[in-house]
Amino acid sequence: MKMVGLTGGIGAGKSAVAARLAALGAVIVDADRLAREVVAPGTPGLAQVAAEFGDGVLAADGSLDRAALARIVFADDAARLRLEAITHPLVRARSAEIVAAAPPDAVVVNDVPLLVEKGMAGLYQVVVIVFASLETRLDRLVRLRGMSEADARARIAAQATDEQRRAVADIAIHNDGTEEELDLAVTAAWQRIVTA
Structure with missing residues (x-):
């Protein structure tokens, strides 16, 4: 591999x-796609993001309001690091699953x-x-x-x-x-x- x-x-x-x-x-491991997946509605990742940044980052349907979250984290390095501390371990775990399923060559x-x-x-x-x-x-x-x-x-x-x-x-x-x-x-x- x-x-x-x-x-x-x-x-x-x-x-x-x-x-x-x-x-x-x-075989593509797309970190952006996985980052969306780990904060999809109903996931522990979305619950953690909402707990950290407040309900203002949730859309009316309960999904992540990416634009609202982006306004917070791209204007504040500390906020971005807090978001990454939530999502990066989840993305790494999902990436490892995809790699483990790939053929050896x-x-x-x-x-x-x-x-x-x-x-x-x-x-x-x-x-x-x-x-x-x-x-x-x-x-x-x-x-x-x-x-x-x-x-x-x-x-x-x-x-x-x-x-x-x-x-x-x-x-x-x-x-x-x-x-x-x-x-x-x-x-x-x-x-x-x-x-x-």
Whole structure:
């Protein structure tokens, strides 16, 4: 089994790269998806988040109001750390279950938004970083995700810098171009991963 870490700043296109790697045969462990799963309605994770941050982070239907929670945790480092203390152990446990179920010869790509920030690069045989310019990232976050530019800039600022990411990257994928260019870059990265 080959363990690969995949990360990139918000809006860089990490999810698009993960989808292409899955199509090439990788087993994907998506930390963002798992982070949503562990705070789904009725879970102990959601109960812990509500207990920590109050009912204002719950929507009328009892689900997590992600926008309300984001306004709290992206404006306050201590609040973000409290949230991570709840969700990260739950995500790690679920990730371990997925890895345990993968075939022994699998390439397991761990899609981890905070890989660099949490000093996790050493956990993987190969670290793949997706890069995009600040302008591209802001455009994607505002146009595609509906964020205000101020919110987008705050989220980008809360993450590792490109220089910090480059310091741990074994493979860099640049995602400012076309879909075809991204396909070629991911295919080349896959060849490097499977032969590493």
